[in-house]
Amino acid sequence: MRNKMPYAVLGGGLALIAGSALWLVLTGATDIRYSADHAGTVPMWHRWIPVLAGLALVRLVPPRAELAGGVTGGRGLRLQAGLLLGSALAFAVALRWSGGGEPAHTALKLALLLAVPAAVFWWSRRDPVTHVREPLRAWRRYGPAAPVAAWLLLSYASPLALPPSDFAATVDPVTLVITVVVVFAVNSLLEEVFYRRWLQTRWEHLLGPWPAIVLSSLLWAAWHVGIQGAGDLPGDLAATFVNQGVQGLFLGYLWSRYRLMWPLLTVHGAVNAAPVLLGLW
Template sequence: MTTDAPTARRHPRAGHAVLVAGLALVAVAALWLAATGDTGIRYSADHTDTVPVWTRWIPALVGIALIRLIPPPSDPRWPDPVAPWREAVPLLLAGVAFAAIMPLLGGEPAYTVLKLALLLGVPAGVFLAARRWPPRWRPGPPPAGAAHRWGPALPVVVWLMLSYATPLAAPTSDWGRAMTPVELVVTVLVVFAINALLEEVFYRRWLQTRWESLLGRWPAIVLASLVWAAWHLAIQGTGRPGLDLAMLAVNQGVLGLFLGYLWSRYRRIWPPLVVHGALNAMPGLLGL
């Protein structure tokens, strides 16, 4: 494990400011929606149907509470070595640019091309540059022990049960029944690769991890969650930017806290991948 330079240091005051500002943004958004009565949030980009916001909050908050039940390892290897700004800043700018440019495009295939360029192409360039100017930064290894190897299964399974098998589940859709089994499997796999896999690797593994080392765990989780939430404006917006951003903050923003904590606590990518993939496939799979 190496750092960018001997003088690299953490910035707890900046992290505290990011944490307070981010959580305040979510709280203000929730209060605004409650005051205006706009507590129904879109749960799919395929239509404008809504569900009560609390149906998304409960599984995420229960998942966060369950993650806390797993004790830290006896020899904690967190926080990671301090990441270089030359890696952290370009990744953050790529995420912000993706959220800002997406609403200006006209749909597919421009959406996917932009996503691949900014969320995959930019990191590839950043990491190639890091090889030319060593020492190259690497995060610490995942925590050791059975609790951290299998512990993520508990919050993930409980989230799945609450989201799929209770009244909190999203309404069903008939798009799954309209496809042949082969078409359905191919669609789910493609959506998983372009959305769940690429987004979780970028926003959590690459972006969040570097900012964790600079700002601290929860500031980075909040930062990555809000940047991740913001890009959904392009596919779930209603044409009212203020209201739409508030809905994204209390929907994907809160879910992002769960996804980010899953990654930060266990340092294994499969738990957020399972949750994200199941969330995207939920309307179609529930309708089968």
């Protein structure tokens, strides 16, 4: 039974994404929100094409890549994996219950994605998780540049590009800089550390790379219902699974293949900041 779990997680997760896409097609709701700041929408496949191109390039650059490093451990690793999973679920549920506004959004994120993991790591320190490091060869150091560049160009400099935001024109330069820095720290940095570096890495050890990538992607997508949902939970979940869930596959594969944070932070940072910064031109 235990050996079937990776297949169940992988198959069930991919079926959930595919079923969500089918649901949106059948209901005629294929235009999805891409930001919590406004109600603007884009066709859902506009979000897929950059991801598919990025996934293909991650697979091809370089060829025959293996897992770049991970973790090992016994009961402590399983404990951490389970509690981090519970914390991710609690964040998604609590954020939707709170209404998704501030300061609840930031407070819940700091509590459940930072404070709780810190407590979990301290609590399980007597049965430590060992981080496996591999030499940072040139292909791992520079390999992510190609898929990240392709994703950026398709997402923000092609006919698929998201519309720029007018936020930058409504605030002074100091406020703009502070906002970009805070959003990067609280959203891009904290989320990538939690969902990819901590959560995905541990579940990779238990399930294998792709089941863990799919699992962390769906958990990352689910909490966005709290800030982008319209009140229809099935439809809101479907929209986040075909948007952030698919984006999470790219982010997760980048992490699994290269074990570098800069590609994740570049992609995630662009998701939050690029429309705002492009609005300056």
